[in-house]
Amino acid sequence: MSKLTECKGCTASVWVKIDETYEKLKATFIDGNMAVSKETYENRLKICKSCPSLIYDTTCKYCGCLVHARALGKDNYCPEPSGAKW
Secondary structure, rough: OOOOOOOOOOOOOOOOOOOOOOHHHHHOOOOHEEEHHHHHHHHHHHHOOOOOEEEEOOOOOOOOOOOHHHHHHHHOOOOOOOOOOO
């Protein structure tokens, strides 16, 4: 299996504004009981921001997800093949 070097489904023209991301995503995508705390969310995003597998500052190259959405779910995890970082 070859290592991914590009995003699975988007281009560099795709950008997500991160201002107020937590509250907007929590209200829109996930039942409040299924979301992590704001502190946990911010910690997860901090880990993602330091990961070399983050593309365009928004997208995980391993799963193609927007990390701002993935980091919010209680049951979600980092998809890093060598081991989840959170």
